[in-house]
Amino acid sequence: MVSRSEVLSLCRALLRAGRQYPDYNIREYTKRRTLDGFRMNKNLTDPSKVNEAFAEAKAQLVVAERVLKVYLAYPPKTKNIMEVKLQ
Amino acid sequence: MASKVISATIRRTLTNPHGAFSRCRHLSTAAAATAVNYEDESILMKGVRISGRPLYLDMQATTPIDPRVFDAMNDSTIHEYGNPHSRTHMYGWEAENAVEVARIQVAKLIEASPKEIIFMSGATEANNTAVKGVMHFYRDTKKHVITTQTEHKCVLDSCRHLQQEGFEVTYLPVKTDGLVDLEMLKEAIRPDTGLVSIMAVNNEIGVVQPMEEIGRICKEHNVPFHTDAAQAIGKIPVDVKKWNVALMSMSAHKIYGPKGVGALYVRRRPRIRLEPLMNGGGQERGLRSGTGATQQIVGFGAACELAMKEMEYDEKWIKGLQERLLNGIREKLDGVVVNGSMDSRYVGNLNLSFAYVEGESLLMGLKEVAVSSGSACTSASLEPSYVLRALGVDEDMAHTSIRFGIGRFTTKEEIDKAVELTVKQVEKLREMSPLYEMVKEGIDIKNIQWSQH
Numbered sequence: 291m292v293s294r295s296e297v298l299s300l301c302r303a304l305l306r307a308g309r310q311y312p313d314y315n316i317r318e319y320t321k322r323r324t325l326d327g328f329r330m331n332k333n334l335t336d337p338s339k340v341n342e343a344f345a346e347a348k349a350q351l352v353v354a355e356r357v358l359k360v361y362l363a364y365p366p367k368t369k370n371i372m373e374v375k376l377q
Numbered sequence: 378m379a380s381k382v383i384s385a386t387i388r389r390t391l392t393n394p395h396g397a398f399s400r401c402r403h404l405s406t407a408a409a410a411t412a413v414n415y416e417d418e419s420i421l422m423k424g425v426r427i428s429g430r431p432l433y434l435d436m437q438a439t440t441p442i443d444p445r446v447f448d449a450m451n452d453s454t455i456h457e458y459g460n461p462h463s464r465t466h467m468y469g470w471e472a473e474n475a476v477e478v479a480r481i482q483v484a485k486l487i488e489a490s491p492k493e494i495i496f497m498s499g500a501t502e503a504n505n506t507a508v509k510g511v512m513h514f515y516r517d518t519k520k521h522v523i524t525t526q527t528e529h530k531c532v533l534d535s536c537r538h539l540q541q542e543g544f545e546v547t548y549l550p551v552k553t554d555g556l557v558d559l560e561m562l563k564e565a566i567r568p569d570t571g572l573v574s575i576m577a578v579n580n581e582i583g584v585v586q587p588m589e590e591i592g593r594i595c596k597e598h599n600v601p602f603h604t605d606a607a608q609a610i611g612k613i614p615v616d617v618k619k620w621n622v623a624l625m626s627m628s629a630h631k632i633y634g635p636k637g638v639g640a641l642y643v644r645r646r647p648r649i650r651l652e653p654l655m656n657g658g659g660q661e662r663g664l665r666s667g668t669g670a671t672q673q674i675v676g677f678g679a680a681c682e683l684a685m686k687e688m689e690y691d692e693k694w695i696k697g698l699q700e701r702l703l704n705g706i707r708e709k710l711d712g713v714v715v716n717g718s719m720d721s722r723y724v725g726n727l728n729l730s731f732a733y734v735e736g737e738s739l740l741m742g743l744k745e746v747a748v749s750s751g752s753a754c755t756s757a758s759l760e761p762s763y764v765l766r767a768l769g770v771d772e773d774m775a776h777t778s779i780r781f782g783i784g785r786f787t788t789k790e791e792i793d794k795a796v797e798l799t800v801k802q803v804e805k806l807r808e809m810s811p812l813y814e815m816v817k818e819g820i821d822i823k824n825i826q827w828s829q830h
Binding site for chain 2: 311315316318319322323326350353354356357360361366368369370371372373374
């Protein structure tokens with residue numbers, strides 16, 4: 291059974307990876323989906339289910355970090371309007 | 378050596394780079410009158426200056442590739458490059474394995490068997506194969522096709538092609554809310570009807586047709602039922618057995634997958650036969666010859682699996698955003714009409730018409746929001762969309778219709794910004810409009826006697 295600190299550090303790692311994406315929509319989506327995903331499974335008590343959810347999240351972290359490297363290698367040439375500040 | 382590099386750099390910075398993007402810090406005098414000063418670079422494209430990449434609200438046209446789908450495609454693109462139909466070596470076996478895994482993933486999404494999925498180049502090819510293939514196979518006994526007036530252009534064009542070959546086609550009208558009238562469908566079915574083709578979710582107005590009832594009617598009269606479910610899979614629960622469909626077209630790039638791949642579900646029990654459109658080596662059960670686009674197929678499978686997992690979560694999120702958008706616009710504006718039924722609708726599609734506003738000027742002002750319009754006024758002809766005309770919408774309302782497409786990656790801030798921009802533009806246009814002034818004074822526009830000068 292995974293410990294609370296492990297779960298929290300996994301959540302933090304996922305959020306950290308999501309924050310680095312150059313695309314505005316993917317950034318916001320990873321933040322929302324990670325937090326909602328962890329919140330939905332907050333009250334699981336069955337150890338096998340907890341381990342299953344933890345393994346799934348860990349697999350998602352591997353995917354997120356791997357894809358991040360490719361996305362950073364091809365940054366968009368123009369800024370999204372949501373990121374442009376109006377004077 | 379260093380001086381060469383320095384002089385080259387200086388030369389590059391002094392001359393203006395040509396091309397689609399021209400980054401300038403100063404606005405021209407013409408644009409300054411209508412634009413706001415931005416501290417950062419702005420984009421000039423097709424004569425329009427915008428401050429940044431527009432926010433994307435056109436999910437019915439296409440969707441961005443989900444990073445998880447992108448990840449799934451890379452193995453296949455980079456090293457598993459074999460032809461899935463090569464039977465003699467490991468490269469072929471690997472690729473075939475990947476395609477079969479994708480087939481299972483697609484089949485699970487629609488509750489079908491993997492043997493019933495044929496991969497194609499998209500929903501257009503699947504629609505063409507279904508409509509033309511079935512009618513050509515049964516051309517001796519069946520001469521009649523039933524479809525609706527709001528179908529996708531590829532289905533309507535295939536039916537027109539069949540008409541030229543001598544078949545008869547009935548284009549069923551729809552009610553004002555976009556749904557098919559089941560009584561009219563029952564009456565239209567004849568003994569020589571070979572196919573009924575009705576799309577599950579309309580791409581322009583977003584209405585969901587009563588699929589189970591239509592399936593039941595087709596089963597009673599023993600007519601094959603084809604549906605274009607490109608906008609439906611992964612978004613609403615699809616069950617081919619409950620819907621009683623014989624053929625279903627699917628597209629990958631509407632569910633956060635890659636472009637260039639789709640599939641056709643061809644029922645095996647009871648069997649529906651069709652003539653293939655692509656002849657060749659007999660791949661894909663003989664119905665679609667040619668090497669499958671392996672990495673696209675793998676991406677399609679991954680997108681379907683993802684859609685199955687995320688369907689409920691996405692629907693809840695998108696429904697909240699749709700309500701936020703509609704309420705936000707309705708709070709500040711009157712004369713906003715939703716095209717199509719509000720009850721039987723996919724939550725991610727919102728097609729609105731704004732009264733007393735001219736369509737082209739509204740679109741020109743909404744350049745910072747990537748939306749689609751109901752009319753074809755962005756193309757050469759100024760005709761309003763045939764879907765809106767089939768709904769019975771007036772010409773002027775059809776011209777001012779805008780289709781907002783909300784998806785998995787849309788954020789609340791984007792919706793708020795879209796509301797703000799739309800309201801601002803509509804108010805500005807209405808202020809300038811003498812028709813709106815007359816309406817506010819209580820004059821009924823339709824009963825005015827316009828005098829000639």
